[in-house]
Amino acid sequence: MQILVTGAAGSIGQTLLPALGAAGHTVTGLDLIEVPGSAEGGWHVVDCTDPDAVLDAVSAQPLDAVVHLAGNPGETNLPDALTSHVVTTAALLDAMVTRGIGRIVYASSNHAVGRTPARELVGVDTPPRPDTYYGTAKVAAEALLQLFADRHGIDAVACRIGSFLPEPTTRRALATWLSPGDCVRMVEAALTAPAPGFALLYGISANTRAWWDLEPGRALGYHPIDDAEAWADRLPDRPEDAFEAAMVGGPFAGPAFVRPALS
């Protein structure tokens, strides 16, 4: 496939680019900054909030799909979060409609349901329950993907990613970890699942202590193989562990992230 990856200079992008290339795909990177290493399929320095620049970049090479990773991964205020996650997604979707590109894989987040108590397995039918403006914007971006799937027949797979890390570093990550290898497997499945329409999956590894249901991902062909449990005996106990285990969003669901929406 010919794939455009936004946010390609970030940690997930830098994992995906070589892996998708090695799997035989032609991958073009796009980011606010110059390519950190090399990009065989090309590279665009573009701000995804600029619809004209996005359309130019999308039009510069043939494409089968977009993997949209770009966006601030932390908490800000609501307008900035909506710009970072919803406006960028809108610019890409408009460009995809213009160019007839039929698939997008979106890096959504567990924080779309972050204030859900970590008591029972959380499924894709569990109502959105964001823990932050970041999570609120991810929910809104997912809704936009659903709209473009319904209006334009775009296949849009939103991956609610847990904690993408080389290895788990906290006890929360025993539930939330997404390993680099499983991340690649997740994106390849989301790119190739036959006619998913709009679909949600949880982007975590096959963690023994998982808080999210892996079955919707498996139905799309995502079969994770790593398990954070292998690190369970090596992780230090921290005072914040109990709080971080109460709601699936962990620290994002806590008082440190409470702030006015508009300032």
Ligand code: 15L
């Ligand atoms: C995310 O979605 C964030 O982008 C990242 O900063 C982490 O907070 C991660 O989730 C997580 O929940 O560990």
